[in-house]
Structure formats: C-alpha cells, structure tokens
Amino acid sequence: MQRLTITLDDETAQALDDHMATHGYSNRSEAIRDLLRGPLRDAEAAREPSMPxxxxxxxxxxxxxxxxxxxxxxxxxxxxxxxxxxxxxHLDHDLCLEVAVLRGAVAEVQDFAQALIRERGVRFGGMNLLPAPKADGHDHHHHAAAAGGGG
Ligand code: NI
Incomplete structure (x- = not known):
C-alpha cells in the first residue's frame, strides 16, 4: 500500500461525496481506487495495441x-x-442511446470507438475495454457432447 495525498477542487470533491453516497462507499480511498481501476486498465490495454x-x-x-x-x-x-x-x-423524439459491443485488436477497437464518440453531435460517449476471452479457453464440441448435444 502507498499513501497518496491528492488535492481536488470543491466541485470535484462534492461530486466524489455524492458518488460515494449513491454507491454506498464509506471511505474515500476505496471510492477513488474503484474509480481509477477502469481507466488504468484501459491505459494498460492501450499499451498492447495488437492484443485482442x-x-x-x-x-x-x-x-x-x-x-x-x-x-x-x-x-x-x-x-x-x-x-x-x-x-x-429511442430515448425520446430526438435522442437515441446506442451501446456497441466490439471485438478485435485493441488499436482497431479504440480507433473505431473514438471515431464514434467524436462524431459531431455525439454526447456522453464512453468506452470500456475488457480483455477478450482466450480463444483456446475450452473445447466447445466436447462441451456440447457432454451436455447431450444442442450445439
Ligand atoms: Ni433511435
């Protein structure tokens, strides 16, 4: 464990407290840790542009x-x-919400996601990068046979 001291502007500190209240956090360290995990994981994945x-x-x-x-x-x-x-x-007469699930190499997926989010007029765009399941994870045919077929 390392102890860090961070400085937040009032507005961000208030937003953090609201976030903690909404999600039931009782300490700031835990809340900040969870908030950092996603972006840090994305940043780590981005260092391996060819990774699925x-x-x-x-x-x-x-x-x-x-x-x-x-x-x-x-x-x-x-x-x-x-x-x-x-x-x-379709959220209302004008607004749509879209969720796209993508699969591919990190660099390609990121480029495409950024292109979608950056299209003029797109709001509240966000992306979560997740590790792809390993292709050699398990044998589907064996699995299906054990379950009595059905594909
Ligand atoms: Ni629509």
Whole structure:
C-alpha cells in the first residue's frame, strides 16, 4: 500500500461525496481506487495495441442532427468486422442511446470507438475495454457432447 495525498477542487470533491453516497462507499480511498481501476486498465490495454479485446461503447445522440444517425450507421458498416452487437433505444423524439459491443485488436477497437464518440453531435460517449476471452479457453464440441448435444 502507498499513501497518496491528492488535492481536488470543491466541485470535484462534492461530486466524489455524492458518488460515494449513491454507491454506498464509506471511505474515500476505496471510492477513488474503484474509480481509477477502469481507466488504468484501459491505459494498460492501450499499451498492447495488437492484443485482442472486447469493448463496450455507449453514447447518446440526436439522430436528426446533421444526418448523424445515418453517419453512425455508415461508420459501423465500414467497421463491420469489429462489431459483435449493437443495442439501440429511442430515448425520446430526438435522442437515441446506442451501446456497441466490439471485438478485435485493441488499436482497431479504440480507433473505431473514438471515431464514434467524436462524431459531431455525439454526447456522453464512453468506452470500456475488457480483455477478450482466450480463444483456446475450452473445447466447445466436447462441451456440447457432454451436455447431450444442442450445439
Ligand atoms: Ni433511435
């Protein structure tokens, strides 16, 4: 363990306290540790650009703004090899929330995710990088046979 002293502006400190209250944290160290883990894991993954990974990219956008809905669909088709699934929900008359699950090399997945998030008009974009399951994890055919078939 190392002991660090950090300085936060009032607004950030208040946001941290609110976050702690919402999520039931009783000490600041624990809350800050959990907040840092995701970004640090992403940063670590980014150092291995060829490593296979999964990513969950989420963003809100106004589908009518400068043809944004169409542009996002085109971008996804251009990167279809990275796409695993997309969830789209219409939040109101104008706003859509999309969650895209991607799989591929870290560098490609990050480039595509950044491109989606940076499209003009996209709001609240965020990405989580997750390690991809190992391809040699287990034998699917053996697994299916043991379970009595069914694929
Ligand atoms: Ni929509």
């Amino acid at each position: 990974c999964m990513a969950v990219v989420s963003y809100i956008y106004d589908h009518g703004e400068r043809d944004l809905g169409r542009r996002l669909v085109l971008a996804q088709h251009e990167h279809h090899a990275l796409g695993v699934a997309t969830l789209h929900t």
